[in-house]
Amino acid sequence: MPRLLLTHRPEVPVSLNRARWAVTLIFFLHGLLFANWAARLPELELRYGIEHRELGQVLFCNAVGAWCAMPLAGWLLTRLGSRRLTTIGALLFCAFIPGLGLLHSVGQLMGLFLALGAATGLLDVAMNSQAILVEKQRQRPVMSSFHAAFSLGGMLGAAAGALAARFSIAYAVHLLSFSAVAIALVVAAAAALLPEAAPETEADSPPARSGFQWPSRVVLALGVVAFCCMLGEGAMADWSTIYLVQDTHASPALAPLGYAAFSFTMALGRICGDWLGVQVGQQRLVVVGGLLALAGLLGLLLVPLTAVGIGGLFLIGLGLSTVIPTVFSATGQQHNMAPGLALSMVSTIGYGGFLLGPPLIGWLADLLTLRLALGVVAGLFVVMVALALALPLVAPHRKLAGLGSH
Numbered sequence: 001m002p003r004l005l006l007t008h009r010p011e012v013p014v015s016l017n018r019a020r021w022a023v024t025l026i027f028f029l030h031g032l033l034f035a036n037w038a039a040r041l042p043e044l045e046l047r048y049g050i051e052h053r054e055l056g057q058v059l060f061c062n063a064v065g066a067w068c069a070m071p072l073a074g075w076l077l078t079r080l081g082s083r084r085l086t087t088i089g090a091l092l093f094c095a096f097i098p099g100l101g102l103l104h105s106v107g108q109l110m111g112l113f114l115a116l117g118a119a120t121g122l123l124d125v126a127m128n129s130q131a132i133l134v135e136k137q138r139q140r141p142v143m144s145s146f147h148a149a150f151s152l153g154g155m156l157g158a159a160a161g162a163l164a165a166r167f168s169i170a171y172a173v174h175l176l177s178f179s180a181v182a183i184a185l186v187v188a189a190a191a192a193l194l195p196e197a198a199p200e201t202e203a204d205s206p207p208a209r210s211g212f213q214w215p216s217r218v219v220l221a222l223g224v225v226a227f228c229c230m231l232g233e234g235a236m237a238d239w240s241t242i243y244l245v246q247d248t249h250a251s252p253a254l255a256p257l258g259y260a261a262f263s264f265t266m267a268l269g270r271i272c273g274d275w276l277g278v279q280v281g282q283q284r285l286v287v288v289g290g291l292l293a294l295a296g297l298l299g300l301l302l303v304p305l306t307a308v309g310i311g312g313l314f315l316i317g318l319g320l321s322t323v324i325p326t327v328f329s330a331t332g333q334q335h336n337m338a339p340g341l342a343l344s345m346v347s348t349i350g351y352g353g354f355l356l357g358p359p360l361i362g363w364l365a366d367l368l369t370l371r372l373a374l375g376v377v378a379g380l381f382v383v384m385v386a387l388a389l390a391l392p393l394v395a396p397h398r399k400l401a402g403l404g405s406h
Helices: 014-038 041-048 052-101 106-138 143-166 171-190 217-247 256-280 282-302 306-320 323-333 339-367 370-394
Strands: none
Touching: 014 041, 014 052, 014 106, 014 143, 014 171, 041 052, 041 106, 041 171, 052 106, 052 171, 052 339, 106 143, 106 323, 106 339, 143 171, 143 256, 143 323, 217 256, 217 282, 217 306, 217 323, 217 339, 217 370, 256 282, 256 306, 256 323, 282 306, 282 323, 282 370, 306 323, 323 339, 339 370
16 A cells, blocks of 8 residues: 655644644534534424435435535646635535525525535545645654544534534524634634645656546555445444344444444544554554454444444444545555545545445345345455555556555
């Protein structure tokens, strides 16, 4: 797997430290605002008088908007740069959210979610591209810390949404107040983001191209690893609680602890992920993480006990926590394609897994059983580990700088 070339720790310029904190803040705000509105979805149903099925259709618009915008983000990055696109994406994301509490019809809501999803897709690719830029200039792994900020923001956003609901704060007032503060913080952070580096001139740099490009084999392999990981994340988010109730006979009050354990270890693993990447190398980190996730999922499926299931979800979260940050970091280090374009491709493929996973599991559960359906996810974890082991062998004919494990 492409890796960072680690050297002695240089003195970090003040501007680079500011850029790191600015990117961390944007990741945090993204997670905070996303979880903030998601935590109050029951009130969204009441406001617009919709049932669960209609809510699913509305949320699908959000996912489609994000998935369609990610390839566009790669094209925009080559023209605007990650600093501008991160700022634009973050401002649009913050600005669209209050509309959830201000519109009047389901059709308007679906249109807004499509636009909100597109802003999310642009922001996801742009802020990760800016994170790659910070990581390259620091010459130290920091990608996982950014994703940890997103996870922590999500936890605090969910808590803030729950408190707002508990104290009956009006939906529109709640979203407007958080978005207004977030917009001010984004404007402040934007000034500290890094401009794009001058184009590389080395002989092994990817030549500039215009028009459509297919992903290289390395980028495609990284995308498939992201696909397997994100499909697993989506499956655990949507189906783990149902599985614990249905197959291990957990009570409705106890079953959510499984997903809580999964979320906790996702955040914990990302906090430690950069340090682990230095200690064991990127390739080993993905391989060991995939094996941990596989062990946790097999325990969940083969031993129908609630305690074992919660423990299995603990391991799955820990195993998957560093895979996406490591894949994104490796995408920025490969030399086959421009990093921004490659990142948009890897994000699009990976997010496809997040979209496809929950409905695929539901369809297979109806056809077979939920346990066998989740067994498909175990198979994808095997694919993820195999690709992580083989990825250096998939490089093109010319040698990639920094390819392989430590």
